[in-house]
Amino acid sequence: MKYLGITLERPKIGVFDFTGCEGCQLQIANKEExxxxxxxxxxxxxxxxxxxxxxxxxEIAFIDGCITTDSEVARLKKIRKQAGxxxxxxxxxxxxxxxxxxxRFSLSDVIREVYDRHHINTGPVRKVADVVHVDIELPGCPxxxxxxxxxxxxxxxxxxxxxxxxxxxxxxxxxxxxxxxxMGLMCLGPVTRAxxxxxxxxxxxxxxGCRGPSEEANFESLIEILREKGFxxxxxxxxxxxxxxxxxxxxxxx
Amino acid sequence: xxxxTITKENFKKMxxxxxxxxxxxxxxxxxxxxxxxxxxxxxxxxxxxxxxxDYTRSYSSPKNYFLPFEEDLATYxxxxxxxxxxxxxxxxxxxxxxxxxxxINALLKLDQVMLKSVYPNPYYFARxxxxxxxxxxxxxxxxxxxxxxxxxxxFHGFGLFLTDIGDRYFVAINSDTAYxxxxxxxxxxxTEEDQERYKTVKKQIESKFKTQVDITILPELMDLEFxxxxxxxxxxxCLSCGSCAMVCPTCYCYGIEEDTNLTxxxxxxxxxxxxxxxxxxxxxxxxxxxxxxxxxRLKYRYYHxxxxxxxxxxxxxxxxCNRCGKACLAGISPKAVIDDLIKTEKK
Amino acid sequence: MNLKIPKHDINLEPFMVGPPDFNxxxxxxxxxxxxxSEVVNIVxxxxxxxxxxxxxxxxxxxxNFTFLPGQFVMLELPGCGEVPISISxxxxxxxxxxxxxxxxxxxxxxxxxxxxxxxxxxxxxxGTYFPMQKMxxxxxxxxxxxxxxxPLRSPIYWVNEHRSEYKDITILYGxxxxxxxxxxxxxxxxxxxYDLNLLTIVQNPDENWKERVGLITDLFEDISIDPENTFxxxxxxxxxxxxxxxxxxxxxxxxxxxxxxxERRMHCGMGKCCRCIVGSTFTCLDGPVFDYWTVMNLKEAx
Numbered sequence: 001m002k003y004l005g006i007t008l009e010r011p012k013i014g015v016f017d018f019t020g021c022e023g024c025q026l027q028i029a030n031k032e033e034x035x036x037x038x039x040x041x042x043x044x045x046x047x048x049x050x051x052x053x054x055x056x057x058x059e060i061a062f063i064d065g066c067i068t069t070d071s072e073v074a075r076l077k078k079i080r081k082q083a084g085x086x087x088x089x090x091x092x093x094x095x096x097x098x099x100x101x102x103x104r105f106s107l108s109d110v111i112r113e114v115y116d117r118h119h120i121n122t123g124p125v126r127k128v129a130d131v132v133h134v135d136i137e138l139p140g141c142p143x144x145x146x147x148x149x150x151x152x153x154x155x156x157x158x159x160x161x162x163x164x165x166x167x168x169x170x171x172x173x174x175x176x177x178x179x180x181x182x183m184g185l186m187c188l189g190p191v192t193r194a195x196x197x198x199x200x201x202x203x204x205x206x207x208x209g210c211r212g213p214s215e216e217a218n219f220e221s222l223i224e225i226l227r228e229k230g231f232x233x234x235x236x237x238x239x240x241x242x243x244x245x246x247x248x249x250x251x252x253x254x
Numbered sequence: 255x256x257x258x259t260i261t262k263e264n265f266k267k268m269x270x271x272x273x274x275x276x277x278x279x280x281x282x283x284x285x286x287x288x289x290x291x292x293x294x295x296x297x298x299x300x301x302x303x304x305x306x307x308d309y310t311r312s313y314s315s316p317k318n319y320f321l322p323f324e325e326d327l328a329t330y331x332x333x334x335x336x337x338x339x340x341x342x343x344x345x346x347x348x349x350x351x352x353x354x355x356x357x358i359n360a361l362l363k364l365d366q367v368m369l370k371s372v373y374p375n376p377y378y379f380a381r382x383x384x385x386x387x388x389x390x391x392x393x394x395x396x397x398x399x400x401x402x403x404x405x406x407x408x409f410h411g412f413g414l415f416l417t418d419i420g421d422r423y424f425v426a427i428n429s430d431t432a433y434x435x436x437x438x439x440x441x442x443x444x445t446e447e448d449q450e451r452y453k454t455v456k457k458q459i460e461s462k463f464k465t466q467v468d469i470t471i472l473p474e475l476m477d478l479e480f481x482x483x484x485x486x487x488x489x490x491x492c493l494s495c496g497s498c499a500m501v502c503p504t505c506y507c508y509g510i511e512e513d514t515n516l517t518x519x520x521x522x523x524x525x526x527x528x529x530x531x532x533x534x535x536x537x538x539x540x541x542x543x544x545x546x547x548x549x550x551r552l553k554y555r556y557y558h559x560x561x562x563x564x565x566x567x568x569x570x571x572x573x574x575c576n577r578c579g580k581a582c583l584a585g586i587s588p589k590a591v592i593d594d595l596i597k598t599e600k601k
Numbered sequence: 602m603n604l605k606i607p608k609h610d611i612n613l614e615p616f617m618v619g620p621p622d623f624n625x626x627x628x629x630x631x632x633x634x635x636x637x638s639e640v641v642n643i644v645x646x647x648x649x650x651x652x653x654x655x656x657x658x659x660x661x662x663x664x665n666f667t668f669l670p671g672q673f674v675m676l677e678l679p680g681c682g683e684v685p686i687s688i689s690x691x692x693x694x695x696x697x698x699x700x701x702x703x704x705x706x707x708x709x710x711x712x713x714x715x716x717x718x719x720x721x722x723x724x725x726x727x728g729t730y731f732p733m734q735k736m737x738x739x740x741x742x743x744x745x746x747x748x749x750x751x752p753l754r755s756p757i758y759w760v761n762e763h764r765s766e767y768k769d770i771t772i773l774y775g776x777x778x779x780x781x782x783x784x785x786x787x788x789x790x791x792x793x794x795y796d797l798n799l800l801t802i803v804q805n806p807d808e809n810w811k812e813r814v815g816l817i818t819d820l821f822e823d824i825s826i827d828p829e830n831t832f833x834x835x836x837x838x839x840x841x842x843x844x845x846x847x848x849x850x851x852x853x854x855x856x857x858x859x860x861x862x863x864e865r866r867m868h869c870g871m872g873k874c875c876r877c878i879v880g881s882t883f884t885c886l887d888g889p890v891f892d893y894w895t896v897m898n899l900k901e902a903x
Contacts, residue, residue, distance in 0.1 A: 003518045004678055004711065005335030005719040037516040149516055157681075158714075159707050166496060166532040173500030173581070174323035174527065176314055178285040178293045181583060190493040190583060204285075215533050218493045218548065225583050268604075275605040327633045330679040336720050337679045341633055347606035372626035372886065373871035376611060379630075383609040435604055507875035510868040514680035521680030523633065530875065538866045544879075554878070562881025 001041070008156050014046035014058030015089075016079055018072050019099055019125075020065030023142040024090035025049045028062075031145050038149065041156055060085045060155055062138075066092040066099050067126045080132040085155065088128040089148075091141035091210045096244035098141070100125045103244075127244075136161065139193060141210035141243065147195060164194040167214035168207050172198035180206045186231060186239050191217035191246070209245040219249045255409065256427040258441040259448050265416075265423055268439045269302045269351065276386075277348040279319060281309035296350065305351060307418075310395055315357055315503030315577060316350055320364065320381045323500070323527045327377065330521040332514065337521070343380040351388045356398075356573040358389050358412050359405035360503030366567045367506060377525075386431060389415035391455075394463045399589060400574035401460075402467040419451040467592050469560070469570065475595050476561035480553070484594045489549020491584035496529030498555070498578035498586070504571050505529065505555075530555050556591060620662040623725050632871060635677050635722030636662045641697055643717055646783050649704045650748065651713060652689075656697040657723060666726070668692055670733060670755035671862060671890040674725030675870045676700060678715075682708040685867040687889070688726065689751040691758030698723070701751035701783065727870040729890040731756050731860050733763070736832040740769040742824075744845055746817055746837025747776055750783050752862050752889075753836050761795040770797035771824055775817030775837075777804045800824065818844050828853030835861045835893075846893045856894035863888050863896070 001008045015025055029035070029050050045055035061083035067076060080086055091097035102110045103125055111120055128134050138151055154161040164170075168189035172179070180187045180201050187206035189198065193214045200207050213219075226236050240246045260268070272278055280299045283292035283306055294309045296316040331338045361382070368378040389412045400406040408415065413432030416423040425441065427433050444452075479485075499505035509528040514521045528535060531551045536544035545551045563571035572588060579587025611617070614630070621631040642654040655676075657663040668674075668688055677683040684706070690699030704713045712721070733756060741760060745753050753772070760770055772791070776782055782801065792799055800820050802813040813820065817837075831854055835845050842861050850856055865877035865884040877884035880899045891899075 001518060002334045003332065003514070003680070004337075004721075005716055006711070006714050008518070034516060041516060150513065153514060153516065153518075157711065159681075159710060162707075165534050166529075167493070169493070169495035169497045170500060170529065170532065173314060173497050174318075176295050176297070176318075178287075178295075178313065179497075179581065179583075182287045182293070183285055184288045190495045216494070216548075218491075221491050221493055221584055224491075271602060271604045328635075332680060335718060337637070339635060339637070339679065339722065341631070343611050345608055345610045345612065347608050349606060367873065371872065373629055373632050373873065374627075375873060376630045376632060380609075380611045383611065384606065386606050431607060438602055438604070506873070508868065509874065509876070510683065512677075512680050512682045518680070523677075523679070523683070528874075528876075535876065536866060538864070544865065557881065558875070558878065562878065565881050 749836030
């Protein structure tokens with residue numbers, strides 16, 4: 001394929017699942033009508049959810065899920081060694097994500113509650129960047145297919161992708177949504193990275209911060225605002241810690 | 255200017271007639287805030303009943319019907335190394351009902367930039383030319399300070415402008431299209447009684463302004479207080495979220511992005527509304543940011559509104575609607591900031 | 602009943618026909634219509650800078666395109682983006698435009714990967730220019746730091762083509778390291794044919810460097826300036842302006858006779874997007890060339 005006279009290489013891609021719901025991988029497999037174009041652009045050599053190929057010659061690795069076991073650590077390190085570019089994909093890989101909720105309890109209690117007396121090997125929840133160097137973080141819970149395709153185009157062109165630095169409010173206001181904070185709902189939109197088209201506030205859920213913090217977000221001001229609006233410390237902490245996107249923001253963390 | 259009156263009954267018929275032939279935009283409410291107040295916005299209306307003529311203020315201004323938040327400036331067909339550019343200006347006739355004097359004045363200010371200054375903006379021009387505006391007077395809200403900004407009345411930039419005088423609307427007529435439409439609904443000549451009632455209503459409106467903002471020496475103050483601590487004070491609260499610019503009827507700063515489809519056969523050049531409060535507004539390719547701090551960006555927004563625009567067009571780029579003040583979660587409003595500036599000056 | 606809002610289709614207006622003339626700012630409507638142009642030659646200058654020679658494809662568009670020294674164009678790679686670039690070729694060269702481009706971002710990075718024959722878009726020219734007419738009969742002092750030499754090439758060509766109209770021409774050119782020097786293949790021609798005095802200086806010399814070492818301001822020791830009869834043109838990183846212009850002002854050159862070219866992020870080039878506003882001044886419309894008096898009065902300009 002050529003673009004502006006420049007021959008584009010067809011990079012080999014691997015998609016790997018770790019601890020998570022695999023929803024982000026499903027997003028890649030979604031929108032079938034575009035899959036052919038996607039496969040023309042990149043060669044998928046290792047992606048359990050859609051193909052039985054298990055080649056190890058991938059150049060770009062997409063990591064779905066967080067890291068919880070020793071075997072996952074070893075596997076991730078091996079992938080890192082092979083991949084020229086490693087992309088952490090989705091809230092679990094980028095932040096720890098929903099899985100991190102269990103970090104609030106003692107690990108042995110969690111294991112007993114879920115698995116009863118079965119032996120299970122699991123450790124603390126870690127985001128990918130806690131274990132290996134991450135080149136690109138593709139945010140979202142789940143990731144969005146259009147944004148994934150946008151990223152792939154950048155990877156094929158060899159251009160560093162620039163994710164929005166600004167918060168969700170920009171997109172929310174552009175969609176003429178009512179501000180859910182005005183309506184009495186909790187929302188982390190003012191400190192969360194945009195790019196989701198404000199899908200949660202649009203559906204009157206308030207933002208949960210799945211895309212991680214916007215750049216130079218003013219947490220202090222937002223938390224002050226939430227307090228003034230009458231949200232309890234507990235309620236604020238519950239929301240702020242949900243995706244593990246804002247660690248260190250609350251005084252109680254320090 | 256020509257004036258007529260139309261009964262509310264006939265106005266309803268007129269709107270229904272317009273609805274049959276055109277897309278009609280008007281104020282509608284969808285949600286309520288915590289205090290039980292309706293939250294209004296300018297949306298497409300499908301029947302006269304959806305149009306809320308007693309609305310207070312739309313959360314966001316209707317500027318997006320002239321300057322959309324996102325629009326394609328050009329598309330390209332790509333083919334190996336060659337390409338063809340295509341440009342089509344959107345021609346979409348429509349009616350907007352219920353715009354306030356401040357919002358129409360805001361358009362007149364945008365006209366200065368988009369039509370009357372160098373490099374006219376054809377995309378804006380196409381929308382402006384194909385939109386019939388039916389304005390609507392209202393009693394000022396607590397925080398309206400359009401009077402201070404001299405934008406509480408409007409004399410052009412619309413088709414019709416309505417003032418409620420009881421069972422009728424007093425109508426200022428400003429375009430032939432509007433004149434033709436109005437005359438099809440038994441609009442009658444203004445009687446002496448109509449005129450008296452109009453005067454009374456106008457006086458009442460005038461008497462209800464509560465918020466004043468002193469802009470007498472504001473342009474100078476912007477320079478004199480350029481290093482003032484008050485910018486830091488407000489900047490500290492600022493979320494740099496751009497909400498103010500999005501809801502503002504006059505903020506027009508934008509960015510341009512280009513992208514291709516997955517097969518690199520098509521490309522688009524897209525304009526998207528940006529805000530000078532956003533972190534990377536003035537960042538350059540090498541990573542240098544000319545406005546790295548929230549307070550500096552906040553200051554520049556005010557500087558553009560109350561100093562830069564005055565210098566260029568002898569008027570400020572604010573119409574006193576206080577939508578930014580309402581939308582700002584951190585409570586930053588022009589009134590509060592300007593009062594602070596004036597106070598600092600007096601010290 | 603006639604209630605249909607009449608359609609005004611501006612796509613059918615006369616201004617849609619024919620190539621846009623960006624020099625007719627007040628009436629230009631096809632603001633986004635780019636001139637399709639071919640990259641006819643690419644000259645590698647340094648590890649990160651290349652000179653692109655670009656030729657507008659359509660003859661009538663090419664004939665229409667005229668600019669003055671100091672003006673810039675918006676260079677577009679469709680699907681990739683658009684960037685402002687100062688023109689660094691001669692205004693009298695009607696065959697191609699020279700653009701000296703450093704690889705810094707998305708668009709410039711892609712452009713560096715392209716090969717001759719690639720098609721790009723050009724809009725422009727935009728912005729103010731160095732007032733070469735006003736300098737007739739005087740000395741001109743051109744001072745460049747780093748990539749700042751690129752926009753100065755255009756006035757240098759101009760001066761050569763009108764050499765008898767100007768008196769002494771001096772170029773001071775400073776870079777950090779010898780490897781960053783641009784257009785050194787032209788230096789001999791400039792000195793011999795253009796009859797100008799060119800002094801170079803580097804901060805970190807290598808073993809082959811034979812000329813001055815130090816900061817660009819050190820070169821003032823090597824020349825004599827007649828403040829009454831000299832115009833200055835200064836281009837380079839913002840930190841440089843202050844030191845140089847302050848020095849020149851101190852020796853008596855009026856600030857209105859010093860011209861500098863500012864650089865800002867621009868998305869439109871037409872005074873609309875506001876990305877390049879300095880204080881209340883649009884770099885794209887009121888600049889990029891400003892006299893130093895104006896710059897001194899701009900908030901946070903340099």
